Structure formats: structure tokens, C-alpha cells
Amino acid sequence: MPRSAPTVPYKPRPGEIPTNPGVYRFRDANGRVLYVGKAKNLRARLSNYFAPLRTLHERTRRMVTTAASVEWTVVATDVDSLQLEYQWIKEFDPPFNVRYRDDKSYPFMAITLADEAPRVIVTRNRRIPGAKYFGPYPKVWAVHDTIDLMIKVFPIRTCSDSSYKKAMASGRPCFPGQIGRCGGPCSMKVTIEEHRAIVEDFIAFMAGGDQRFTKQLTARMREASAAMDYEAAAVYRDRLQAIDAVLNKSALVLAADTDADLFGIAEDELAAAVQHFVIRGGRVRGVRATTIEKELDISGGDLVDQVLQRTYGNAAGADIPRQVLVPAMPDDAADLEQWLRDRRGKSVTIQIAQRGRKADLMRTASLNAQQALMLHKTRRTSDYVARTQALIDLQEALDLAEAPLRIECFDVSHLSGTNVVASMVVFEDGLPRKDQYRSFGVAETTDDTDSLYQVLMRRLAYLDRPEEQDDPVTDAASAAAADGDGGRRAGTDEEPVVTTRKRPRFAYRPQLLVVDGGKPQVEAAARALSDAGHEEIALCGIAKRLEEVWLPGEEYPVILPRTSEALYLLQRLRDEAHRFAITHQRRRRRRDIQSVLAEVPGLGEARIKALLRHFGSVSALRKATPEEITELPGVGPKLAAAIHAHLAGPAGATDPSDDLEPASEPQREQAAASSG
DSSP states (O other), X not given: OOTTOSXXXXXXXXXXXXXXXXXXXXXXXXXXXXXXXXXXXXXXXXXXXXXXXXXXXXXXXXXXXXXXXXXXXXXXXHHHHHHHHHHHHHHHOOTTSOEEEXXXXXOEEEEETTSSSOBEEEESOSOOTTEEEEOOOSSHHHHHHHHHHHHHHSOOBOSOHHHHHHHHHHSSOOHHHHTTSOOSGGGTSSOHHHHHHHHHHHHHHHTTOHHHHHHHHHHXXXXXXXXXXXXXXXXXXXXXXXXXXXXXXXXXXXXXTOOEEEEEEEEOSSEEEEEEEEEETTEEEEEEEEEEEOOSXXXXXXXXXXXXXXXXXXXXXXXXXXXXXXXXXXXXXXXXXXXXXXXXXXXXXXXXXXXXHHHHHHHHHHHHHHHHHHHHHHHHHHSHHHHHHHHHHHHHXXXXXXXXXXXXXXXXXXXXXXXXXXXXXXXXXXXXXXXXXXXXXXXXXXXXXXXXXXXXXXXXXXXXXXXXXXXXXXXXXXXXXXXXXXXXXXXXXXXXXXXXXXXXXXXXXOSEEEEESSHHXXXXXXXXXXXXXXXXXXXXXXXXXXXXXXXXXXXXXXXXXXXXXXXXXXXXHHHHHHHHHHHHHHHHHHHHHHHHHHTSTTOOHXXXXXXXXXXXXXXXXXHOOHHHHTTSTTOOHHXXXXXXXXXXXXXXXXXXXXXXXXXXXXXXXXXXXXXX
């Protein structure tokens, strides 16, 4: 369908779509379900998809133009629509809904409740019928250590099914039972019913009931001691020590009576990483990691909605806690609470962790999610097959004559228009070449596009320079390094090898230039290529806000599929250029403030570092009074007054090293667009 079309031909007629709550499905010409969504008001929600095509988000436009029909089902309540949406997403697996990639690398502790005598095992299989799971744990040995401690308190079965059957048939204890490593009925010490009761205690403790068992064992130990039954008292003491050891493995992070699930989320336009902290009895009992691939642009609240549906869609009531802590509140939070309450049989609240220890834990989970997202992207671009596919996909998407084996990406960073710097990162064969990264300072500029033009003109000028060489190498060590020869050959009178060595050149020609930004930045870069006489070099830009790929002279961007290796490579290039630019800028700011402070008489390098370390930031130091500065050991009233006066004067006032973050990507694109 042409992009200029006002809307899609299957748009329902006015009045056809009801205003009731319900669930809708977009299908393609073959009847495949492309997208499933829910709405409190179907007419209001679906009208957003049938707006003029030019106003839609590029990925939404691709979905509605790929579809050939839309259908909906009216339901009685908003909670019903939530349940039906979850069922349909599981049934149809629509390609435009978010997709989950569970981290399968973590081991779990499982209790096989479906067995006659349940046993505790370490497994990565999450589909054992009737099993109760705890974890996941970071390492296999961590699960084994926990089990070793737990069976000292709750001696349950650990032997294999074959050992259990053999022991029960022969009446002789299984081998683990003979050495005290198995406490099942096969050890001939308990009945099946007694063992089942111990298993239930084991599960209750792991689910967060540690206080009850600690109190019970403490009371029994004291009773045995008072009755002078010291052997029994010693057994209870050992069990208490084992409980303490288990608890010490998971520090108390919230109040001891807190049962909660906390979700930390990090996302970009294509993917998200979720860290699910399972907190029982105030302790983190497990962490589940999930990676989500997105196709359509959805808000943080909508993403939380999808994560909660998937997490608790098949969960038993006992697995749903009293509190669910999230980074953003879904629009239908009240409906989700009711849905969870119905499944749990008790009250459930969804909250944002805003302050105190919950907020601290949320920051920890979010940091882990950010690292997981970066690792997910890095793994994709570091794999040889993925890199090769990325270069092939990029060649096809940008219509290049050859695969871009050398790619250079440029980013501009500034502080509200001042202290402008730029970065150039280089990828060869899909991998970073950090030895060839370059940074640029921009002294005078009008806006981001002008800065980018200047930097590219400076970089492209090197392509036309003749190849430069060092002076001839005459020393044996350098000659050896250049030639691989040992200089003066051992046992001979030959002179050292005299050779010339080429410098590492800044003149390697890239097959592709990538700029961080949208249409204005690409136009500025295209102008630089034209003025420099290097229009043979391919060019594209990647806009962070929508992850669109812009080509020079094109009215619409290229939208790469979310699973495209090419898009992940471009993302990695853009992120690396952004990181490198910010790193360079921070170094300059640190160098600037140190040079300003170095002008203060009597203030040496050691004291400058101590001042910045003591106050934590330049802005805090600038706001400090002379009395507060004298609190630093070695700084007297006279020196403190001189520091304060110097920072308050013109030199300090114009210093660009305040604690300001570089302008965000959308701000820079907006500024460039308005100025261009």
C-alpha cells in the first residue's frame, strides 16, 4: 500500500466499533494473527490505528499495512479483557506483540511433589510435572550448598528414583541414607506420611517461613537443655546453625515480614531486559532474568502490564506475593490487582518503589537489567555468524555494492550548547577497533548539525592526504619490531636492518559512515561528503527515539525488523559512539576544573584530588562556604578563602565542568531539527 494513502482499506465504518471493553486482533491476508491488544474502550483504542498513515509510528504503520483485517471480542469487564488477551497471545504468538526469551542458564532447586516420596534436586528443567521450584541460583554449587544445609534441618529424600525403588523393594536403606545424605522413607527412618510432613516444612521454610522454624528450634533446644538432654539440644543447635547459614546466603533486604516480587526493567526501542527479584520473608530467594524483543512502540506502563501478565498467567496462588513492585504503573493497575487477587485468593497490591530500601533494591534490579540488556546486545554482535549476517543484512537494507567491512560512527555531545565534543568509533568486520577511535573538540558551532559537518570535513580530509611514513628505523629493537627480524643477527657481523615503517593511518577509507541522529544529521553528513568529494562512501543515520534508519535524500526512514542483526550492529555502533563521546567530555571537564583549581596559590595536585573526592562534585565544591572547605584536612582558613574566591570569580564561573549530563538524544535531535 502506498505511504501516501490516508488510512487502510479495511478500516471499520463509523459506529461499527463498540465502546465496550474488549480484545482485538489484527490478521494478515492469510488469516495469521499479527497483533493482539486489549482496551477499556475498543472504539477509542482502535481509532488510534486508523489515523492517517503519515501520523503513525513507523513500526505501527508497518503492522497496520501488513494486516488485512481487524476483529474484536466484547467482554463484560476490564479484568476479563486482560485474561482473554493473555490467552490469545499464548495461543497465537503474534509477531508484533512482545516476545520473551527466558534466560535458561540459571539452575533451580526443585522438590518433586508428584512423587510418592518427594525429593530435592538441582535442575534447569522448568517442566517437571508437579514440581515446586525455588531460585534461580547464580551457580550450580550455590544450589548444592543450600541443599546440603537444608537437609540438616529438614532431612528429605535426595537419592535417585532407581535407588528409592530398590531400597523400598529390598527393605535395605539406600546408600545416601546409610551415610546420612538422604532422609526419605528409603532411609528406613521415617514413614511416607512423616516424610511428606517434613517436605511441607522444607517448602514452607524456603517460601519465607524461616522465623517460625527458628523460634520452634530455639524453644526445643532450651527445653532439651533444661531437661539435661544435651544430645538432643546439640542436634537442635546444629539445625539452628544450618538455618543461620542458609539465611546468611540471602541478606535481609526488606522488613522480615515482607513478601514481594520486584521487577527491574531496562529497555530501548527494540528490546528490554527484566530482572525479577523474588523476595520472601524480606530476603531475596531468587532472581529470574528475561529478555524481551519488541516490535511496536509501547510505553513503560504497557511493558510492565505485559511482564506481569506473563509472570503470573500460569502461576499458582501460593506463588503470587502480597506486593508487586514495579518501575512504572500500568494504566490498568486496578484491573491487574483484581486479576492477581482472584488468582491468589488474597489481596495483592501493585506499587512503585519510590523511597527507602525498596527504592534501593529497585535501583539494584534496574542496574542488573541494564547490564543484562547490554550483554544481550553484545553477544549478538560478537558472534561470528551473527556478525556476518549483520553485514549482509546491512548491505541489502542500504542497497550497498559490497558489505561494509569498515564502518565509522560519529556522535556529538554537548552541555546545553557548550563544551561541544564529538567521537568517532570504528568497527571492522562487525567488531570494534578501539585503537582507531578518535575524539574531536569543536571550538565554535551553531548547532549539532554544524558540529557534525565540521567534524566530518576534518575526518574526510585525511582520505586525500598522501601516505605518511616515519623516518627510517635504524635501531635493532625497532627494526626487529618492524620486520620480525632480530636486528643484528646472532653470531654474525651484519648491520641492523634499516627499514621504514608506515604509521597507523587515519586515512583508511570506510565503506559506511553512520551518524547518531535522524534526517537533519544525515543531511549535514551528506553535505560534508559532497563538499569533501567523497560521495562514493555510503551514509546512514540511526535515530535513537524510534530506532529508524535514515538515508540521505529519502523522505521516509528504513525500518529494519526487530530481529535484524543489522539493526543490532547499528545500535551497538551508536551506543559505543555515545559512550565514547561522553567519556571524552567528562575527561575534558575533569581536566578543566583541575586546571582552574591549579591556579590557586598553595593548592597542589594532591589537594585538588582530595577536594573533589571530599565534596563529590564540582558544583558541590562551588557551593561550599570557606568554613566547609576548611573541614578538609590540610586546608586552612586562608587557603579555603582563596579557593572559594577563585571559584566564585570569572575563572570559576565560566568553568564548564559543572555536574551536567550531556543533552539527551531526543533533545539533540529536536534542537538540530529546529535549527536546521
